[in-house]
Amino acid sequence: MMDCEAIKRSLGTWLDGALGPLEAEAIERHLEVCPLCLGERTRLERLEASLKSVLEERASGIAFEPFWGGVRQRIEEKRSRHVRLSDWATPVFSPQRLAWAIPLIIVFLIGLFSLEGFFPGWFGGQSRSNLTAVESIDAHGLNVALFRQSKTKTLVIWLFQHQEGEDESSGESGQGQPSF
Amino acid sequence: MNLLENLARASLLFSLWLLVLTADLGAAERGQTGVQLKIDTILASNQNDDFDPRLSGMKNQLAELKYRSYRLLKEETQKVPWQANATFDIPRGRVLGVVPQEYRNDRVSLKVRLLEGDKPLLDTTLTIRNRRNFLLAGPAHEGGVLILSISVTTQ
Amino acid sequence: MAAFQELVARYYHKVFMVVLGIFNHREDAMELAQEAFFRAYRKIKSFKGGSAFYTWLYRIAVNLSIDFKRRQRRNPMELREAMDGVMEERGELGKDPYSDVQGRELGRRLMAAINDLTPGHKAVIVLRAVEGLSYKEIGQILGCSEGTVMSRLHYARKKLQEKLAPFLG
Numbered sequence: 001m002m003d004c005e006a007i008k009r010s011l012g013t014w015l016d017g018a019l020g021p022l023e024a025e026a027i028e029r030h031l032e033v034c035p036l037c038l039g040e041r042t043r044l045e046r047l048e049a050s051l052k053s054v055l056e057e058r059a060s061g062i063a064f065e066p067f068w069g070g071v072r073q074r075i076e077e078k079r080s081r082h083v084r085l086s087d088w089a090t091p092v093f094s095p096q097r098l099a100w101a102i103p104l105i106i107v108f109l110i111g112l113f114s115l116e117g118f119f120p121g122w123f124g125g126q127s128r129s130n131l132t133a134v135e136s137i138d139a140h141g142l143n144v145a146l147f148r149q150s151k152t153k154t155l156v157i158w159l160f161q162h163q164e165g166e167d168e169s170s171g172e173s174g175q176g177q178p179s180f
Numbered sequence: 181m182n183l184l185e186n187l188a189r190a191s192l193l194f195s196l197w198l199l200v201l202t203a204d205l206g207a208a209e210r211g212q213t214g215v216q217l218k219i220d221t222i223l224a225s226n227q228n229d230d231f232d233p234r235l236s237g238m239k240n241q242l243a244e245l246k247y248r249s250y251r252l253l254k255e256e257t258q259k260v261p262w263q264a265n266a267t268f269d270i271p272r273g274r275v276l277g278v279v280p281q282e283y284r285n286d287r288v289s290l291k292v293r294l295l296e297g298d299k300p301l302l303d304t305t306l307t308i309r310n311r312r313n314f315l316l317a318g319p320a321h322e323g324g325v326l327i328l329s330i331s332v333t334t335q
Numbered sequence: 336m337a338a339f340q341e342l343v344a345r346y347y348h349k350v351f352m353v354v355l356g357i358f359n360h361r362e363d364a365m366e367l368a369q370e371a372f373f374r375a376y377r378k379i380k381s382f383k384g385g386s387a388f389y390t391w392l393y394r395i396a397v398n399l400s401i402d403f404k405r406r407q408r409r410n411p412m413e414l415r416e417a418m419d420g421v422m423e424e425r426g427e428l429g430k431d432p433y434s435d436v437q438g439r440e441l442g443r444r445l446m447a448a449i450n451d452l453t454p455g456h457k458a459v460i461v462l463r464a465v466e467g468l469s470y471k472e473i474g475q476i477l478g479c480s481e482g483t484v485m486s487r488l489h490y491a492r493k494k495l496q497e498k499l500a501p502f503l504g
Contacts, residue, residue, distance in 0.1 A: 012492050013485055016463065018470050043503040047495055050502075051449075051464035054442040058361070059352040067347050067369065068340060074373035075336070099187045103194040132314045135289075137304040144302065149244040155314040156245075159294075159302060 004030075007037045011044055131155075214261035215280040215288055218313075218331040219268045221254040225324025238329060241315065245327070253326075259335060271321055273297055276328060286310045288332045294318065310334050339379070343372050346389060349465060350396050356461030357400040359450050367403060371396035386475050393462065394476045401454040441502045448498040456491040459484055 007030050013019050014027045031038050132155035134146060143160035222235065224247035232252045235242060242250050253271065260266040260280055268276040274296050281289040287307045294302040294316065301318075308314055313331035320326075350371060355364040375382075375395050382391055449457055455477070462473050470481040470488075477484070496503060 009489065012489055016470070016488070018481075018485070043496060044492065046503050047492060047499065048464060050441055050445055050499075051460065051495075054445050055352050055356050055461065055465055057442065058446070059348060059355050062348060062351055062365070064344055064347060067351070067365070068343055070365070070369035071343055071372045071376070072336075072340075074369065075376055100190050103190045107194060132306055132308040132312065135305045135307060137302070139302050140300050142301060149241060151244060152241045154241045154244075155306070155308075156317060157302070157304065157315070158317045 004034060004037055007031075007034070008040050011037070011041055015041070015044060015048065212262075212283050212334045214259060214264070214335050215283075216257060216259050216333045216335055217266055217268075217278055217280070218255070218257045218329075218333075219276060220252060220329040220331075221256075221270060222327040222329065223251045223253050223321055223324050224317075224327050225249050225251075225322070227323055238313075241313075241329075242327075245315075245317075247324070249324075250327075270294075270318065270328065271326065272319055274301070274319060276316075276330075278330065280332070281305075283310070283334050288334060290330075290332065292316070292330070308332055339376055342388070342392075346392055347372070349389075350392065352465045353393060353458075353461050354396055354400045356449065356465065357397065357454060357457045358404060359446055363403075364400075367400055368396065371399050374399070387472070389466075390472055390475050393466075393468075394478075397458050397462070397476055401458060404454045404457075441499070444499055444502065445495070448495050451498075452491055452494060456487050456494075459487045460491040460495070463488060 007027055010019060010023065010027060014024055019027070031041060131148075131153060134155065134157075137144060137146070137157070139159060145156075145158040145160070147156050147158070148154070149156060220235070220238070222232075222242070224242070224245060226248045228249045230249045230251065231239070232250055234252045234255075235250055256268055258266045258268070260278065262280055262282065264279065266278050266280075268278070270276055274294065277293040277295065279291040281291060283289075287309055289305070289307045292302070292304050292306065293300060302316070306314070311331075311333050313329050316328040316330060318326045318328055347368065351364060351368040354368045354371065355361065358364045358367060371392070375392055378395070382388070449460065452460070458477055459473055462468050462476060468476070470484045473484045474481045
């Protein structure tokens with residue numbers, strides 16, 4: 001048997017006809033014997049009736065012709081594609097958003113290019129970030145080769161010398177790679 | 181008025197940000213007291229195919245040198261004030277001397293000298309981008325070649 | 336256009352009632368209801384018949400009203416005064432079971448109480464009161480589940496009852 005609190009919670013749904021048959025029957029039986037819940041039902045019915053009545057009353061007196069006139073006017077304005085696009089784009093390009101978007105975009109672009117300093121080469125290769133410039137070099141009689149690695153662009157300074165006492169075949173040097 | 185207010189607000193914030201950025205950049209160059217030099221002494225050879233995992237950060241650079249194996253022999257770091265001379269010991273009695281000269285446009289000017297005892301083997305002046313490195317391939321050593329990676333970071 | 340005019344004739348009063356219940360301002364409700372039909376006209380080709388036409392139409396009207404309501408910046412007191420003015424001007428006689436005076440007072444307080452609800456709660460109570468739509472239909476209009484409709488209706492009715500207790504007996 002349902003208690004009064006449970007009945008009160010379900011009264012609205014019952015009045016709406018949205019309860020299952022068993023639950024509905026239980027509520028009906030309860031209302032036959034419980035004056036408190038019956039009073040609650042009455043108040044709810046009055047509320048619903050008042051709602052409908054007030055809304056109908058407030059909306060009364062609206063003639064069709066003027067209403068239709070307003071709708072037709074909107075239709076017959078024949079919004080051009082340009083206007084439709086504007087309608088579509090306006091929320092995106094609203095002045096308020098643009099006011100913030102423009103400086104934010106500028107900040108973003110500056111940040112993007114600044115990142116090059118911290119993450120060299122990330123912005124399309126390492127072509128320039130690792131360039132080292134040699135201003136002067138003196139190998140004091142030794143042969144020296146300067147080259148820049150093709151992929152990493154790292155500067156390599158390679159010294160060549162045949163030293164006395166060194167076993168020229170000592171170990172296997174890199175293929176064709178000179179060493180002291 | 182709402183639009184103007186928003187534009188004004190956004191412009192103000194943007195200007196403040198630019199001010200902080202430029203001030204920071206200016207301070208960065210003015211406030212540098214010297215450099216941190218890191219010298220990695222690497223043995224490159226073809227005696228095996230081992231690659232020292234401690235050199236993984238330089239894998240791409242070393243790969244272009246075409247040796248089959250690379251081993252980190254020594255890693256040394258020194259903080260060096262401008263115009264001061266930092267020396268690093270290289271195997272077989274060699275010494276690498278580095279003098280940081282100046283810092284401009286995010287590039288560090290260095291004087292580098294390689295000595296064998298008292299005998300100079302190499303003198304070079306170069307300009308390198310901050311936080312970058314270059315390679316100096318030096319003496320033969322233990323069946324391979326010594327490669328020195330010289331990295332520079334301003335302080 | 337003639338076919339659409341027939342549709343407008345059939346539904347304009349109900350749509351206006353729903354919009355008025357949510358928006359609580361006669362002139363604005365008129366504009367919004369007309370705009371809702373205009374948008375329905377533009378989107379008529381996209382109506383695939385998956386739901387009843389009036390469900391689709393109410394969805395447009397309710398969404399428009401809720402959006403507008405959320406963006407509304409008017410002082411709520413102005414709305415109540417406007418409503419009072421309209422009711423007095425029209426000299427409306429109450430059609431509910433109570434006396435004219437009490438009926439007018441109930442109507443005023445009822446609309447004020449509805450106005451204090453959130454747009455979502457307003458929508459369910461008005462759709463249920465105006466059309467007697469099922470929970471399923473209301474859920475389709477508002478894009479929520481039947482359970483949500485049920486709980487919103489329960490909450491809205493409870494709030495209205497609390498505020499209108501002296502009038503409901």
